[in-house]
Every structure is written in structure tokens, then in C-alpha cells.
Amino acid sequence: MTSLTMTFLRATRALVVLFAALPGLLHASSQQGLLPVEQAFRLSWQAQPDGELRLSWDIASGYYLYKERIKVRALDDGVTPGDLVLPDGVAKHDEYFGDVQIYRDWVEARLALAGATRIAITVQGCHEVDPQICYPPYVTNLNVAAGGGADPNVSASDAAAIGEPVQQGLQRVASASSSAMGIAGVMALAILITLGLALPFLAIGFIPALASRLPRPDAWIETLKQFLAFPLYATAAWLAWVLTRQRGAAQIVAELEGERS
Amino acid sequence: MNKSVSLLWVCVLPLVMFAIGLQTGAAWSKESIGVAEKKVAAVAQGFQLIDLEGKRHALSEWAGQPLLINYWASWCGPCIKEMPDLDAFSKSQANAGGVRVIGIATDEADAVRAFLKRVPVSFPILVETIPEGGRGSATLFGDTGGVLPYSVLLNAQGRVVHSKLGSLSRAELESWVKSIHSS
Numbered sequence: 001m002t003s004l005t006m007t008f009l010r011a012t013r014a015l016v017v018l019f020a021a022l023p024g025l026l027h028a029s030s031q032q033g034l035l036p037v038e039q040a041f042r043l044s045w046q047a048q049p050d051g052e053l054r055l056s057w058d059i060a061s062g063y064y065l066y067k068e069r070i071k072v073r074a075l076d077d078g079v080t081p082g083d084l085v086l087p088d089g090v091a092k093h094d095e096y097f098g099d100v101q102i103y104r105d106w107v108e109a110r111l112a113l114a115g116a117t118r119i120a121i122t123v124q125g126c127h128e129v130d131p132q133i134c135y136p137p138y139v140t141n142l143n144v145a146a147g148g149g150a151d152p153n154v155s156a157s158d159a160a161a162i163g164e165p166v167q168q169g170l171q172r173v174a175s176a177s178s179s180a181m182g183i184a185g186v187m188a189l190a191i192l193i194t195l196g197l198a199l200p201f202l203a204i205g206f207i208p209a210l211a212s213r214l215p216r217p218d219a220w221i222e223t224l225k226q227f228l229a230f231p232l233y234a235t236a237a238w239l240a241w242v243l244t245r246q247r248g249a250a251q252i253v254a255e256l257e258g259e260r261s
Numbered sequence: 262m263n264k265s266v267s268l269l270w271v272c273v274l275p276l277v278m279f280a281i282g283l284q285t286g287a288a289w290s291k292e293s294i295g296v297a298e299k300k301v302a303a304v305a306q307g308f309q310l311i312d313l314e315g316k317r318h319a320l321s322e323w324a325g326q327p328l329l330i331n332y333w334a335s336w337c338g339p340c341i342k343e344m345p346d347l348d349a350f351s352k353s354q355a356n357a358g359g360v361r362v363i364g365i366a367t368d369e370a371d372a373v374r375a376f377l378k379r380v381p382v383s384f385p386i387l388v389e390t391i392p393e394g395g396r397g398s399a400t401l402f403g404d405t406g407g408v409l410p411y412s413v414l415l416n417a418q419g420r421v422v423h424s425k426l427g428s429l430s431r432a433e434l435e436s437w438v439k440s441i442h443s444s
Contacts, residue, residue, distance in 0.1 A: 034426075037406065069336065094338050114315045126338060131427030134337040134368060139393060 034127060035060055037135045042123050046148035047113070053144060055121065056108040064092075067101040069124035070109065074116035075141065081119065082112030117144050187231045291336055310365065310387045310398070313374055324419055327360040327441050329434075332399045332411040334368040335376040340410040343428040344380055351384040352421075360414070360438055365389050367397055368408065378431050416441055 034040075042058040059065060060252050067089040086109045089101030111119070119142045126134040142149075195202075204210050215221075310318045312394075320330075331347055333340035351362035354374055362384040364371045370388045377386065392396040403424050404411040414423040416438050423437045 034406070034408065097338065124336060132339040133408045133410065133427050134334070134339065136334070136391070136409065137336075164275075 034131075035063070036076055036135065037125075037138045038140075040135065041065055041123055041138070042150070043121070043123075043140055044148070044150045045142055047144050051113050051115075053111040053113050053119065053142075054108065055111065056106065057123070059103060059107070059125070061105075063125055063127050064102040064104050064121055064239070065125040067103060069122070069137065071122040072111055073120050074114075075118035075120055078114050079114060079116045081114050081116045085110040111161065113144060118142065119144055206225070271401070310389050311370070311379075312385065312387055313370060313377075315370075323361050323363060326358070327438075328415045329360050329362045330402070330413050330415070330439075331364045331429075332367060332404065332409055333364055334366055334409055335372045336368065337409040339375065339428050341380065343410060344382055346429070346431055346434075348382040349382065350431070351382070354438075363380065363387060364435050365398065367391055367399070367409065414441065 040060045040063045042060075044056055044058070044258060046054045048054060057065060067086055070086060072081060072084045087107065089103045089107075092100055092102045094100050113119075121142065122137050122139045124137045125136065126132070128238055204214075281343065310374055311319070320328075329347075329350075331340075331343075333344070335341065347362060347364070350360075354360045354362070364384060364386045366386060366388050367390075368388065373386065373388055389397050391407065399407055399411055401423060402411070402413040404426065407424060410426075410428060412423075412425050412429050413421055416422050422441055425433070
């Protein structure tokens with residue numbers, strides 16, 4: 001066996017281990033299918049040339065933010081930024097709080113920086129469908145000098161990295177054991193995924209004529225296979241990075257050794 | 262023959278991987294409960310649990326009897342909705358061997374005081390201050406995100422027998438109590 005083939009096999013093994021761990025990662029980062037707070041209320045911001053800071057929150061469906069509980073303070077000494085300018089929210093009657101204003105979907109705010117370079121923003125929001133819960137106040141520190149960006153706390157498992165539908169699907173699958181989906185639903189979904197993966201092979205099995213349309217295996221296919229080890233390696237490295245971000249370096253060592261820390 | 266064997270592999274392998282993944286996920290979530298299964302006395306150390314008079318408390322004070330811990334805050338709508346129910350439950354459990362109820366507010370003491378003036382409850386309320394970016398005692402009972410409300414039922418031996426994210430209904434509380442007496 002060539003060393004490149006060995007490389008390929010090793011990369012594949014690492015990938016299998018990490019792929020198998022992915023539902024676990026998503027499970028660990030969410031409770032009963034709830035999004036982590038930084039993903040439920042996704043912040044992005046942009047410093048304007050005129051010294052104004054534009055902030056916006058992309059609020060996941062089923063979640064809301066309290067208008068009154070969005071707070072801003074400067075982390076620089078002796079600097080007081082202007083008041084946060086927020087649009088009118090949607091009126092909500094709260095059994096205890098009375099009439100409050102909330103935001104769903106999306107909200108943009110403006111802030112006169114008045115020379116502030118570092119800003120701490122606190123938001124507080126809730127999940128309004130079952131399970132009805134509230135997140136603790138969540139603070140994000142922004143370095144305004146950087147110009148603009150998204151919440152630095154959003155980890156690599158962020159929907160933007162994996163693709164929202166994929167992640168939400170996986171999350172739903174991962175938390176299925178505690179949700180209404182049940183084991184039958186999980187198995188049905190697993191079988192569907194499996195069928196999808198197997199479809200090309202099955203198609204050839206049922207329609208053998210298709211096989212003649214396949215490219216002939218030759219030396220080139222070995223080269224291609226070996227080349228493909230590299231993206232596979234990159235994927236494994238990326239997943240390893242996600243794992244260290246979410247579980248710490250100790251966990252990844254334990255995982256690759258197949259042991260539980 | 263060979264073809265059907267490899268076909269079988271193609272079908273079976275993803276399923277196996279998927280099952281492994283689910284197992285891993287379940288094991289990880291169990292791991293956090295495993296931590297919570299330590300005795301209450303051990304868990305109590307290192308957390309800033311203060312009553313409204315400013316006196317420090319440890320969870321070990323309630324060891325030896327079934328204990329329902331309710332994490333809440335005055336800014337949490339679903340939490341305060343269940344407070345009257347919890348109060349009624351607490352009163353109904355006043356008999357010997359009944360479930361003790363404590364509320365832990367991850368909130369500011371002043372806000373808690375103001376709330377309790379409006380909606381008094383008979384069970385003890387503690388205030389837990391969680392440092393910014395830090396983790397509170399609820400984490401040990403499986404509430405990794407510090408999300409509220411969160412309730413855990415410990416048996417007299419200090420083990421977690423039930424936990425729930427979100428409001429508890431009376432019916433759920435009743436079934437929790439039943440299970441604690443049958444176990």
C-alpha cells in the first residue's frame with residue numbers, strides 16, 4: 001500500500017469518528033432543540049463613518065427579545081455613548097410585566113458612539129413556543145475599531161458555517177430522543193438518509209445499463225482517490241476544530257482514542 | 262454475490278455511524294447528569310447562594326429529604342407564571358417526608374425582593390449571583406445554558422430523579438412525587 005493510500009485511510013477513519021460525534025456535539029450545545037443564545041439572537045454590527053454604530057439582531061423564529069432589556073455601555077473609561085435608538089416593538093401583554101414591547105424576526109438599532117471604542121451590549125430574550133423559557137441576560141463585547149462583524153462568540157457550529165437547514169435538521173435529529181419525534185421517527189429519518197446515500201448504487205443495481213455509462217477505472221482513479229484525501233483531511237481538521245471549540249482539547253484526544261474522559 | 266455484499270455495506274454503514282452518533286450524544290448528555298448525581302452536599306460548595314437577608318446557604322442544609330429546586334428570575338415570564346403553583350405545591354408537601362421546595366433566583370436581590378412583595382411565596386428563596394461569563398449551580402444539574410425556568414427534583418439521597426426545562430404543571434409535579442415515593 002502506498003503511503004498516500006494510508007493517508008487516505010487515516011483521514012477517512014478520523015472523519016468517521018468525528019462525523020459520528022457530530023450529533024453529540026449538537027446535542028451538547030443545545031437543550032431540547034433550543035438554540036444557543038448567540039444563535040437565537042444573532043448579532044451583527046457595523047461602525048458608520050459618522051461615528052454611529054449600527055447593530056442588528058437576526059432573531060430566530062419562535063424567539064423574541066425584550067426592547068426594555070437591550071442595554072449598552074461603553075467599556076472605555078470616561079466615555080458615555082448616546083442613547084440606543086430602537087424602533088417600536090410589537091406590544092405584548094405579559095402576565096407579570098404588564099404591557100411590554102418585544103422584537104421578533106429582526107431589529108436594527110443605532111448608537112452614537114461618542115468616541116467609545118469598546119462596547120458591551122446586553123440583550124435578554126425568550127422562547128415563546130413550547131418549552132417556554134427565557135435566556136439569562138447575554139452580554140457581547142464589541143471592539144468598534146474593527147469596523148464591523150458578527151457576534152465573536154458564535155462558534156464554528158454556527159448555522160452560517162454548516163448551513164442553517166442542515167444544522168437545524170441535525171439538531172432536531174440529535175435532540176429527537178427528548179422530543180416528540182420519538183425513536184420511530186429517528187429511524188425513519190435515518191433510513192431515508194441511508195437510502196439517499198445508497199441511491200446511486202441502487203440505481204445501477206436496478207438498471208445495469210447505467211453501469212456502462214460510468215467511466216472506466218484506470219490509473220487515473222487512483223490519483224483522484226489520493227487527491228480526494230486532502231479535502232477529506234481538511235474536513236476532519238475543521239471538525240476537530242469545532243470539537244475543541246465546543247468540548248475542549250481533552251475531549252478530542254479522548255474521542256480519537258475511543259475513550260471517555 | 263460480491264456486489265450485494267458491498268451494497269449491504271453501503272446501506273448499513275451510515276446507519277451504524279448514525280447510531281454511534283446518537284449514542285455519543287446521549288452519553289454526553291448523561292455525563293452532565295452524572296455530574297449532577299453527586300451528593301447535594303458536595304455540589305453546594307463554591308456557589309454564591311445567599312438568602313434575602315444576605316445570609317450564605319449551602320444546598321446541604323436540605324439534604325436528607327426530597328428537594329425540589331426551582332431556578333427562576335424576576336425577568337423570566339414563564340418562571341413567575343409557575344410561582345403560585347409551586348407555592349401551593351410546597352404547602353401541600355409540608356407533612357413529614359414531603360418534598361421541600363426552594364427557589365434559586367439567578368437575579369439581583371433587589372429585583373427579587375420587589376417581586377416577592379407583589380407575589381409572596383412561602384418556600385425559601387435564595388439568590389445566586391453568577392459572574393459574567395461564569396456558570397451557576399444549575400449547570401451541575403444539567404441546565405447547561407442557564408436557561409429558565411429549570412426545575413430539578415432530588416431524592417432524600419441527593420440524587421437527581423427528575424429535571425425539567427420550562428414550566429412544571431401540577432400534573433407533572435404529582436407524577437414526580439409519586440415516582441419518588443415508589444423508588
